[in-house]
Every structure is written in C-alpha cells, then in structure tokens.
Amino acid sequence: MSSTAMASNEKQSLLSLPVSSHAPIYHLPPDPLFPTPASLLRLAEYDAPPEFGQDGPVALKEGDPVPPSMLRRSRQIRRGGCFTYVSPLPIEFPYDIREEEDETRTNSAKPSTIETVLAEYEVSTQCPVRDAGTSAPASESTAFSSSVRDSSRFPRARLLSLNRTLADDWLPQLDLGQEGDQVRQQAIDVMAGKTVLAREPRSDAQDLPDKNGFAPWSLCYAGHQFGSFAGQLGDGRAISILSTPATPEVAAKTGFRAIELQLKGAGRTPYSRFADGLAVLRSSIREYLGAEAVAALGVPTSRALALVHLPDVKVRRERMENAAIVTRVAGSWIRIGSFEQQAYRGETDSLRALSYYVAREVFALGDVNSAGTAASRSLSLNVLREVARRNALMVAGWQSYGFCHGVINTDNVAINGSTIDYGPYAFMDIFDPSHICNHSDDLGRYKFSNQPTMVLFAVSKLGEALSELIGAEVELAEREADGAGFAEVSEGWAGEGEGSDDMERWRERGLQEVEKVKNDFVQIFRDEYERLMRLRLGLTQGEDDDFQLVSRWLDLLAQSELDFTSSHRLLSQFSSTSDPSFERFLSAFLPASAPTNSRSDWTGWFESYEARLAREGEAACTGRRERMNAVNPRFCLRQWVLEETIRKCDREPDGPGGGIEQLERVLAMSLNPFEAYGEPDVAQGETGEGACPTKEEQERQRLCGIGSEELLGFQCSCSS
Incomplete structure (x- = not known):
C-alpha cells in the first residue's frame, strides 16, 4: 500500500497504515549483510548445509546466503551501514537451542541446527497475516x-495499557479496534513482536515504499558515554517497526513529516553486544509513564503508545524479572551518535547521507537566501544549527520543570530535540541543583545543574563530526559566488581534494562555525529558560532583573529544602505580604522544620515578587492564579508513585486497587497534571482533609503527595 493510498482522515488499522517515503531506510546506506527488506524476508528460507560451521567460523563470500544468526549476533557494521533490517524476536537469551536427542540440555547444538531453528522464527512470506481492518487481497x-510465531513456542502477550491520548494526538488516523476484536488483537500481536509489518517490493511501482518494499530496522550509532567515546553502540533492544506519514493536522502541530513507531525490548539485534535485547516490566512502566508526563508539561519528547507484558519471558537483571515491550513513538529516532559513528570510521559518504537526510527529510529545510554568507549556505551547518536550537529548547524545559534525565550520553540525544531513552530519570522532589538521579553516575556528570552543559557537549560532538563536511561546503559556497540555495558537496566529496591537508583545512574552518553555534545554543537556552520561568512565576512581561528574581527563588528553595513542584503550585495562591492571610500562606509554604531565619528570607523575596507583580499592571494580575495553575503542575510523577505502581503491577496486577487500575490512573494524571485533584485553598484555611468526597478523588489526592521521606531523591538504576 503506497504512502498516498488513503486519505488522512480515514481510520486505518495498524496493518493498513501506509509507509512514509521519509523513512530513513530509503535514504541511508544499509548494513551490507541485509541490504534490502527482501533480504530479511528471505531468512525464513535459509537452508543450512549439514557441514555448516564444522570447520570453524564461517567466512561469507559475496553472494552467499546470509545465515539467520547474523541478525542476532553482535558484530561491527561495515561499509558505512547506518541501519540493519531486523525482525522483532522477544525470547529469552541465551537461546535454548539443542539437538532433538539432547535430553541432558547441554545446549551443544550443531551450527546447522542453530541456523535452522533461528530460520523457523523468522517471518515468512508464506505466512501472510490478512488485515482484519480491510478487504485488501492477500x-x-x-x-x-x-x-513458530503462531504456535505456543512464541511468548504469549498481554496488553497492559493503551494510550489513546497519544493516538488521538499523533496518530488520529489509527484504528486500534476494541477490546476483544480482531483489529485490536492484531495490533497487540504487532506491538508484542509476534507479527511483523513488512512489504515485498513491487517492480512496477514508482514511490519508494512500494518500489523498495519495507521491513523493520534498528539504527547503527556510536556515542560518548559518561564523557568517553564508546565506539559502535546502536539499537540493542529497539526496533523501528513502521514509519507512516503524519496527517496534515499533526504535521502542522508537531513539524513531523512522518511518525515512527518503535518497539523497545523486542529482542536482540546486531547492536545488542552481550545483552539480551529485552526490557523488564519495571523499566517499561517507567518509560511508558515518563514520556507522557514530560509531554504533558509541553517539553519536546518521544511518546508512548502501548505497554505489553510478556509474563512467560524471564529476564535476568539484578534479579529475575518479567519482560515487557513499550511501543514508543517519535518523529525521528536519529541520534547525535549516528553522526559520530560514521565520522569516527571515516565513512564520509555515509556522514554526508545522514546530514542531507536530516536536512531534507526530517527538518525539511528549504533553500536559503542566496544573498546570505557562504557559511549560511552550508547545508550541514544549518543542520547543526537546527539540532542545537531544538535541543537548547528541550533542556530549557527540563530545567524549568525539574526533570532529571540521568544519562545524557550523545547516543541518547536526538537530532530533533526530543527527550528520548527514559532510563534512571526523575522529577525533582526537594530542590537540589546538585541532585544525581542515576546511582551509576558516581562523579555527578549528569547532575541536574549540569544538564544544559551536557546537552551542549553533545551538540559540540555533532559539530566535530560534521566539521570537515561543513568546511567543504563553506568553501564550495565561496567558489560559487553567484550560487543560490544550499551548498551541497557531491558523493565522494572527501576524495575530491588533494589530500589530508584539505580535510584538515575543512575541519578548522568547520570548527570555527561550530563555536558560533555553541554560543547561539547558550543564548537560546537562556532566553527560553527565562521565558518558561516567567510563566511559572505568573509574569507576562520581561524585565532585565527577572533572572535575579528567579535565581533567588531557586536559591531559597534549596536553602529551605522545599519541594520543587508543590512550591511552584502553591505560589499561585500568594496575594500580598500585607494581606491578613499571608502568615497562613507562609506557614503552609514553609515546613515546620525550616530554619527560623527562613521566614524573614522568604518574606523579603515575596516583597520583591509583589513589587514585580505590581509593575505588570492590574490587567496582568487579573487571573494570575488560573494562569499559573495552567503551567505549574499539581501532580508530579514522583519516584514513590512509580515504585508503587511498578510493585502493584508486578505482584497484584488485577482487580480493584490492583496494578493495572493504578497504572491507568497514574497515566491519566500524568497526561493531565494541572488539574486541582482536591487541592486545598490556603487562604480559606483548608488543609485538604475532607476536600475529596469520593474514594477515587481521595486516591488522586494521595498520588499528588510528596510521599515517604525515604524515597525523596531516590536514585534509580540504569538496568532495564
């Protein structure tokens, strides 16, 4: 089905959604072992010779059929491959493959047996899945x-949660069916990695998806982890299963040209290294809820569509746990590490392809004014600028809402400025600029106050990776003095100069421009952070001294050890230091354990704040509480809420008060964090007691609480 086969307002099942021509697989170099979707679909037909592998490791020659194990074996991707076509396979690893007569379970299967069994797991064109949502021919x-996938040998799956809010926001054309019907079950099978979305190529087709076919893929990338370059990493447990065109409404709202669905925890890929490619229920719940909580705050992020539990698949982490898969969604999953991978290996044409793909297919950069400078005409420099701008806005959102990412490695920073890879993240409790949410971060590299610097570090690494390409494009623009539009080098560009001196010259020229982009990042971040903090403080206009007001606010929060979220929320109830209710407000604002000088310090700040509000004028002060409550959340996805929800889902998922019920409740509150949820009115002397007449309202109010003291500042593990 082509990318233009259906109208954008027509509801379609997951199997019917068209494939986007903007998908990276149609524009980037593939893994040479799996160069086409057809090469993946042929794995089911692999017939291993009986003597396969008996004489040691197999050396594949050009034209040899690729054995299925190469899809699951960790290996270095050669010849500039930016991705590998790969099918989901969420089964326990190491794989339990043995000879039929082996009753002692020695796992000593012959290489030919291993290949035969793995081939049986691969999807086959002889086993098409007829779409329940359409009458299209087989x-x-x-x-x-x-x-095998249709037999009891494949793990059973249970849908724990389906996020219809995300579907309405980003995939309004998607029909997810109803509980118990075939459309819903087919969607679950796809999101559990059982059914694989794919297309066979059509020789008579014109558009890219029909002409080339389609299959899922995992990206190849490198990265700096905790400051050190780690070499090839890649999607070790993430598999993109579909890129579908964004509807015009969604494109206008998000800027996305395509919507990319990805399974996290769906089994091994060539990038899994020593891991199993799976994710546990614990980490999957965290990502599912965390992405939606960040989205509701207006911070750019990937989203989560569904959470599927695989209760029969056991995963060993610190202990044995059950597997789960999150279907997560983004406009693009390309990372800064994707560029580092190709630059490190000197794959200059793949680097060029990545840059131009992001420019044209992700950012849709149009031609620049020919009257601009030579540097302004460098296409790759414009990519860097856009990546920097978007990520500066993203991290400003993190800082204004107290979001701690935990692992800002360059492979975890997306080129489109979305928050991705929710691991040991946390929302700030007691405000502490030095808070470290990742207990593996011994040196505090990714502590809260360092986050803008760490995102800038990632942007600078992208600049270094692109520096030679940028320099070459700037020189090309200078030679083409009368040229119009972007300067773009041709394939083989790195070999067009006279030698290494050209690359060094280009690099130096490019790095000069990178420094300017880094300076722009700092300014964009500061402007956006000040804008967001003004909104949080209820200010509608900007003044030069606002940064000092905000800084003093944060300093006092830290000194008094006040909660970040509830303090911002309560601030909307401040009226005046001369109001008779001020002392009651201050008593509610400050804990009884606060130092005695805190009241005088805070009174001084509130006097400055009151004077600043007065300069806004009466019109701006009208409706301030409602305006502030629209940007200051009442509910925060705290660590204690996550831990309690995870525990219930793991131990008692079903029934009233069980984990599934709480998961849905917490999801709904994460999506609507600004609701009052039984919030007391301090000026009226309310404390919250008796403000919630129903059991459900009482439970929602409880989830808005700070929680137990031992979980304040709780550090989470990277393990998932």
Whole structure:
C-alpha cells in the first residue's frame, strides 16, 4: 500500500497504515549483510548445509546466503551501514537451542541446527497475516508471521495499557479496534513482536515504499558515554517497526513529516553486544509513564503508545524479572551518535547521507537566501544549527520543570530535540541543583545543574563530526559566488581534494562555525529558560532583573529544602505580604522544620515578587492564579508513585486497587497534571482533609503527595 493510498482522515488499522517515503531506510546506506527488506524476508528460507560451521567460523563470500544468526549476533557494521533490517524476536537469551536427542540440555547444538531453528522464527512470506481492518487481497500483504510465531513456542502477550491520548494526538488516523476484536488483537500481536509489518517490493511501482518494499530496522550509532567515546553502540533492544506519514493536522502541530513507531525490548539485534535485547516490566512502566508526563508539561519528547507484558519471558537483571515491550513513538529516532559513528570510521559518504537526510527529510529545510554568507549556505551547518536550537529548547524545559534525565550520553540525544531513552530519570522532589538521579553516575556528570552543559557537549560532538563536511561546503559556497540555495558537496566529496591537508583545512574552518553555534545554543537556552520561568512565576512581561528574581527563588528553595513542584503550585495562591492571610500562606509554604531565619528570607523575596507583580499592571494580575495553575503542575510523577505502581503491577496486577487500575490512573494524571485533584485553598484555611468526597478523588489526592521521606531523591538504576 503506497504512502498516498488513503486519505488522512480515514481510520486505518495498524496493518493498513501506509509507509512514509521519509523513512530513513530509503535514504541511508544499509548494513551490507541485509541490504534490502527482501533480504530479511528471505531468512525464513535459509537452508543450512549439514557441514555448516564444522570447520570453524564461517567466512561469507559475496553472494552467499546470509545465515539467520547474523541478525542476532553482535558484530561491527561495515561499509558505512547506518541501519540493519531486523525482525522483532522477544525470547529469552541465551537461546535454548539443542539437538532433538539432547535430553541432558547441554545446549551443544550443531551450527546447522542453530541456523535452522533461528530460520523457523523468522517471518515468512508464506505466512501472510490478512488485515482484519480491510478487504485488501492477500497479494497485498502488509504483515507476516511464521508457523513458530503462531504456535505456543512464541511468548504469549498481554496488553497492559493503551494510550489513546497519544493516538488521538499523533496518530488520529489509527484504528486500534476494541477490546476483544480482531483489529485490536492484531495490533497487540504487532506491538508484542509476534507479527511483523513488512512489504515485498513491487517492480512496477514508482514511490519508494512500494518500489523498495519495507521491513523493520534498528539504527547503527556510536556515542560518548559518561564523557568517553564508546565506539559502535546502536539499537540493542529497539526496533523501528513502521514509519507512516503524519496527517496534515499533526504535521502542522508537531513539524513531523512522518511518525515512527518503535518497539523497545523486542529482542536482540546486531547492536545488542552481550545483552539480551529485552526490557523488564519495571523499566517499561517507567518509560511508558515518563514520556507522557514530560509531554504533558509541553517539553519536546518521544511518546508512548502501548505497554505489553510478556509474563512467560524471564529476564535476568539484578534479579529475575518479567519482560515487557513499550511501543514508543517519535518523529525521528536519529541520534547525535549516528553522526559520530560514521565520522569516527571515516565513512564520509555515509556522514554526508545522514546530514542531507536530516536536512531534507526530517527538518525539511528549504533553500536559503542566496544573498546570505557562504557559511549560511552550508547545508550541514544549518543542520547543526537546527539540532542545537531544538535541543537548547528541550533542556530549557527540563530545567524549568525539574526533570532529571540521568544519562545524557550523545547516543541518547536526538537530532530533533526530543527527550528520548527514559532510563534512571526523575522529577525533582526537594530542590537540589546538585541532585544525581542515576546511582551509576558516581562523579555527578549528569547532575541536574549540569544538564544544559551536557546537552551542549553533545551538540559540540555533532559539530566535530560534521566539521570537515561543513568546511567543504563553506568553501564550495565561496567558489560559487553567484550560487543560490544550499551548498551541497557531491558523493565522494572527501576524495575530491588533494589530500589530508584539505580535510584538515575543512575541519578548522568547520570548527570555527561550530563555536558560533555553541554560543547561539547558550543564548537560546537562556532566553527560553527565562521565558518558561516567567510563566511559572505568573509574569507576562520581561524585565532585565527577572533572572535575579528567579535565581533567588531557586536559591531559597534549596536553602529551605522545599519541594520543587508543590512550591511552584502553591505560589499561585500568594496575594500580598500585607494581606491578613499571608502568615497562613507562609506557614503552609514553609515546613515546620525550616530554619527560623527562613521566614524573614522568604518574606523579603515575596516583597520583591509583589513589587514585580505590581509593575505588570492590574490587567496582568487579573487571573494570575488560573494562569499559573495552567503551567505549574499539581501532580508530579514522583519516584514513590512509580515504585508503587511498578510493585502493584508486578505482584497484584488485577482487580480493584490492583496494578493495572493504578497504572491507568497514574497515566491519566500524568497526561493531565494541572488539574486541582482536591487541592486545598490556603487562604480559606483548608488543609485538604475532607476536600475529596469520593474514594477515587481521595486516591488522586494521595498520588499528588510528596510521599515517604525515604524515597525523596531516590536514585534509580540504569538496568532495564
């Protein structure tokens, strides 16, 4: 089905959604072992010779059929490959493959047996899945399975949660069916990695998806982890299963040209290294809820569509846990580490392809004014500028709402400025600029106050990776004095100069421009952070001294050890230091344990704040409480809420008060964090007691609480 086959307002099942021509697989160099979607679909037909591997490691020659194990074996991707076509396979690892007569479970299967068994797990074009949501003929199959996948040997899956808010926001054309019907079950099968979305190529087609076919893929990238370059990393447990065109409404709202669905925890890929490619229920719940909580605050982020539990798949982390898969969604999953991978290996044409793909297909950069400077005409420099701008806005959102990411490695920083890879993240409790949410971060590299610097570090690494390309484009623009539009080098550009001196010259020229972009990042971040903090303080206009007012506010929060979220929320109830209710307000604002000088310090700040509000004028002060409550959340996805929800889902998922019920409640509150949820009115002397007449309202009010003291500042593990 082509990318233009259906109108944007027509509801379609997951199997019917068209494929976007903007998908990276149509524009970037593939893993040479799996160069086409067809090469992945052929794995089910692999017939291993009986003597396969008996004489040691197999050395594949050009034209040899690729054995299925190469899809699950950790290996270095050669010849500038930016991704690998790969099918989901969420089963326990190491794989339990043995000879039929092996009753002692020695796992001593012959290489040919291993390949035969793995081939049985691969989807086959002989096992098409007929779409329950359409009457299209079987010859136009958009999904495939296999006899093993359709048998009891494949893990059973249970849908724990489906996020219809995200579907309405980003995928309004998607029909997810109803509980118990076939459309819903087919969607679950896809999101559990059982059914694989794919297309066979059509020789008579014109558009990219129909002409080339389609299959899922995982990205190849490198990265700086905790400041050190780690070499090839890649999507070790993430598999993108579909890129579909954004509807015009969604494109206008988000700027996305395509919506990319990805399974996290769906099994091994060539990038899994020593890991199993799986994710546990604990970390999956955290990502599912965390992404939606950040989205509701207006901070750019990936989103989460569904959470699927695989209760029969056991995963060893610090202890044995159950597996789960999150279906997560973004406009693009390309990372800064994708560029580092190609630059490190000297794959200059792949680097060029990445830059131009991001420029044209992700950012849709149009031609620049020909009257601009030579540097302004460098396409790759414009990519860097846009990546820097978007990520500066993102991290400003983090800082204004107290979000701690925990692992800002360059492979965890997206080129489109979205928050991605929710691992040991946390929302700030007691305000502490030095808070470290990741207990593996011994040196505090990613502590809260360092986050803008760490995102800037990632941007600078992108600049270094692109520096030679930028320099070459700037020189090209200078030679083409009368040229119009972007300067773009041709394929083989790195070999067009006279030698290494050219690359060094280009690099130096490029790095000069990178420094300017870094300066721009700092200014964009500061402007956006001040704008957001003004909103949080209820200010509608900007003044030069606002940064000092905000800084003093944060200093006092830290000194008095006040909660970040509830303090901002309560601030909306401040009226005046001369109001008879001020002392009651201050008593509610400050804990009884606060130092005695805190009251005088805070009174001084509130006097400055009151004077600043007065300069806004009466019109701006009208409706201030409602305006502030629209940007200062009442509910915060705190660590104690996450831990309690995880525990309930793990131990008692079903029934009233069980984990599934709480998961849905917390999801709804994460999506609507600004609701009052039984919030007391301090001026009226309310404390919250008796303000919630129903059991449900009482439970929601409880979830808005700070929680137990031992979980304040709780540090989470990277393990998932």
